[in-house]
Amino acid sequence: MCRVVDLRQAVLAKNDASAHELRAHLAARGIAVVNLLSSPGSGKTALLERELLRARERAVPVAALSADLATENDAVRLARSGVPVKQVLTDGLCHLEAGMLAGHLDGWLPDDTRLLFVENVGNLVCPASYDLGETLRVTLASVTEGEDKPLKYPTAFGLAHLVVVTKTDIAEAVDFDETAFRANVEQVNPGVEVVLTSARRGQGVGALLDRAVGALDGTPVHAPVMAREPRHHGHGHAHAHPEATGTTAHIHS
Amino acid sequence: MHEMSIALAVVDQVQEAATRAQDVTAVRSVRLQVGELAGVVPDALAFSFELACAGTLLEGAELITEAVPGRARCIPCAHEWAVGMPPRLTCPACGGTRTDLLAGRELQILDVHWEDGGPAHTPTREPISEER
Numbered sequence: 001m002c003r004v005v006d007l008r009q010a011v012l013a014k015n016d017a018s019a020h021e022l023r024a025h026l027a028a029r030g031i032a033v034v035n036l037l038s039s040p041g042s043g044k045t046a047l048l049e050r051e052l053l054r055a056r057e058r059a060v061p062v063a064a065l066s067a068d069l070a071t072e073n074d075a076v077r078l079a080r081s082g083v084p085v086k087q088v089l090t091d092g093l094c095h096l097e098a099g100m101l102a103g104h105l106d107g108w109l110p111d112d113t114r115l116l117f118v119e120n121v122g123n124l125v126c127p128a129s130y131d132l133g134e135t136l137r138v139t140l141a142s143v144t145e146g147e148d149k150p151l152k153y154p155t156a157f158g159l160a161h162l163v164v165v166t167k168t169d170i171a172e173a174v175d176f177d178e179t180a181f182r183a184n185v186e187q188v189n190p191g192v193e194v195v196l197t198s199a200r201r202g203q204g205v206g207a208l209l210d211r212a213v214g215a216l217d218g219t220p221v222h223a224p225v226m227a228r229e230p231r232h233h234g235h236g237h238a239h240a241h242p243e244a245t246g247t248t249a250h251i252h253s
Numbered sequence: 254m255h256e257m258s259i260a261l262a263v264v265d266q267v268q269e270a271a272t273r274a275q276d277v278t279a280v281r282s283v284r285l286q287v288g289e290l291a292g293v294v295p296d297a298l299a300f301s302f303e304l305a306c307a308g309t310l311l312e313g314a315e316l317i318t319e320a321v322p323g324r325a326r327c328i329p330c331a332h333e334w335a336v337g338m339p340p341r342l343t344c345p346a347c348g349g350t351r352t353d354l355l356a357g358r359e360l361q362i363l364d365v366h367w368e369d370g371g372p373a374h375t376p377t378r379e380p381i382s383e384e385r
Binding site: 001002005006007008012015093095097125126130152154158186188189226 | 293
C-alpha cells in the first residue's frame with residue numbers, strides 16, 4: 001500500500017542535536033568554542049598564531065584545532081605558540097560536523113582549557129550550515145578578496161557573531177574600500193561588529209581573544225537576523241516543530 | 254559541496270522512519286522544503302540524492318524540493334519584504350536594522366511517499382494513486 005507519511009524533520013536535526021549536546025557538555029566544563037570560517041588563504045592561521053601567543057601572555061588557557069583536507073602544516077604553525085594543538089584531516093570532506101568535532105576532542109582537550117579555537121576547513125559555503133556547538137562564530141575575509149564577499153557568501157557572513165577583516169597592511173595596495181565592505185556586511189547581518197586586523201603589523205591583534213573571553217564570561221554575543229528563530233505572525237509556517245517524532249500517515253491509495 | 258552530506262542526512266532520516274514503521278518495502282519520493290537562505294543548491298542536492306539512495310530502501314526515489322523565498326519584517330516599522338539574493342536584511346522602507354526573518358532558512362523533510370507491506374501492492378479501489 002502507498003502511504004504519504006509526514007516527517008517534518010529538520011534535515012540537519014542530528015548535527016544540531018550533537019552541537020547542542022557538545023555546547024552543554026563543554027559549558028559544564030567551563031569551555032567555549034570559537035568557530036573560525038573563511039576562504040582558503042584569507043589568513044586564519046596567521047591571525048590565530050598571534051591570538052594564541054596573546055592568550056599565553058595573558059595566561060588564558062586556550063587550545064586550537066585546525067581542520068584541513070590534507071597536510072599538518074597549519075597545526076605545525078599553530079603549535080609554535082606552545083598551546084595544545086590538534087590537526088584534523090577531513091579526507092576530502094569540505095566542512096566539520098559537530099559529531100566529528102566531539103570525537104576529536106574526546107580524550108584530547110585538556111581539562112583546564114577555557115577557549116578552544118576551531119579553524120574550520122577553508123570554505124565559505126559548506127561550514128556555514130553546520131553548528132559545531134560554538135559560542136562564538138567568526139567569519140574572516142582578507143582585504144584582497146573584494147568588498148562584495150559578504151554578498152557572495154551571505155550565509156557565512158549572515159550567521160557570524162563577529163566579522164574580521166585580515167591583511168589590512170596591504171589594504172591600500174589592493175584598493176580595499178572599507179566603507180563598501182562594512183555596508184555589505186550590514187546588509188546581510190545588521191549590527192554585527194567588524195574588526196580590522198593585520199597579523200603582520202599587529203593591528204587589531206587581541207580583539208578576537210577579547211571577544212572570545214567575553215563570550216566565555218557570558219557577555220551576550222550578537223544575534224544575527226539569519227540565526228534568530230522566526231516569530232509567528234499568524235500566517236506562513238505554522239509547522240515549526242522539527243523535533244516531531246510521531247509520524248502521521250495518510251493512506252494515499 | 255556539502256549537498257552530499259545533506260543528501261545522506263535525508264536518506265538516513267527516511268531510513269530510520271521506515272525502520273520504525275517496520276514494513277516499508279520501497280520509498281517512492283521525498284518532499285523537502287529548502288529555504289532561499291539555507292545555503293543549499295537544489296540541483297546539486299538532487300544529483301547527490303540519487304547517489305545517496307543507491308543500494309538503500311530509497312533506491313530510485315524521487316526528490317521533490319519546494320523552494321521557500323526569504324521574507325523579512327522590520328520590527329520598528331512593520332514593513333515586510335522579499336529579501337532577495339543576496340539578501341537585504343535591513344529595512345528598505347525605514348532603513349531599520351532590527352529585523353525578523355520570517356522565512357527562508359528552512360531545510361526540512363516534509364513528507365515521504367512509501368510502499369508498505371499492507372494488502373500486497375494492489376492499487377485497490379482508486380487507480381489514481383499517481384495524482385496529488
